[in-house]
Amino acid sequence: QSALTQPRSVSxxxxxxxxxxxxxxxxxxxxxxxxxxxxQHPGKAPRFMISDVNxxxxxxxxxxxxxxxxxxxxxxxxxxxAEDEADYYCCSYAGSYTWVFGGxxxxxxx
Amino acid sequence: EVHLVQSGVEVKKPGATVKISCKVSGYxxxxxxxxxxxxxxxxxxxWMGLVDPEDGEIIYAEKFQGRVTMTADRSTDTAYMExxxxxxxxxxxxxxxxxxxxxxxxxxGQGTMVTVSS
Numbered sequence: 001q002s003a004l005t006q007p008r009s010v011s012x013x014x015x016x017x018x019x020x021x022x023x024x025x026x027x028x029x030x031x032x033x034x035x036x037x038x039x040q041h042p043g044k045a046p047r048f049m050i051s052d053v054n055x056x057x058x059x060x061x062x063x064x065x066x067x068x069x070x071x072x073x074x075x076x077x078x079x080x081x082a083e084d085e086a087d088y089y090c091c092s093y094a095g096s097y098t099w100v101f102g103g104x105x106x107x108x109x110x
Numbered sequence: 111e112v113h114l115v116q117s118g119v120e121v122k123k124p125g126a127t128v129k130i131s132c133k134v135s136g137y138x139x140x141x142x143x144x145x146x147x148x149x150x151x152x153x154x155x156x157w158m159g160l161v162d163p164e165d166g167e168i169i170y171a172e173k174f175q176g177r178v179t180m181t182a183d184r185s186t187d188t189a190y191m192e193x194x195x196x197x198x199x200x201x202x203x204x205x206x207x208x209x210x211x212x213x214x215x216x217x218x219g220q221g222t223m224v225t226v227s228s
Contacts, residue, residue: 001171034212036213036214036215038155038215045218048215048216051211051212052211055211089154089155091155091157091214093213097160097169098171100157101147101154101157102154103154
């Protein structure tokens, strides 16, 4: 399994919106609606943000939203805040009870 | 409240074996898989595999097949991940996580740092 492809870095100013893409194949992202997203601050464990492409668990601000088209999933963060600065990882179910992560994207809030 | 508490820092020599524990509380242990995820320094997350605490069934990522063993002890609500034939590239933080929401990892342990060095 190859890692899903994410941009290495994205940036935006406070209040703006940013979108992080996550590209896989028809065997993972494109084949299942089981894409999830995680936020990770330095030295911390990942935090679960989105499941099933676009479902937010309780406690996650509605500024975070997910979508998918074909083999590419996306995480959009609107109304950027300083505390959103972190690494973000996508993850997809890849069949046969296996999962694959993206390489991660560093979000900088300017 | 659900908690996953992992064992502490490990320092091992090349060729050795490390065994990390992940103690679960706040839910019925056998109801959800335990997944293990590797994160090398400055690198991304990599899914290593899962264990089903109900019956011990395991699925390993290809990369770790042959060197990893995942188990679950129902008497202590604890999952274990053992990695053998350690090499410097195995230096990483290892996380356990569970999947109450089905196909995502909603609760994570705090991570266990493993350093492999001669």
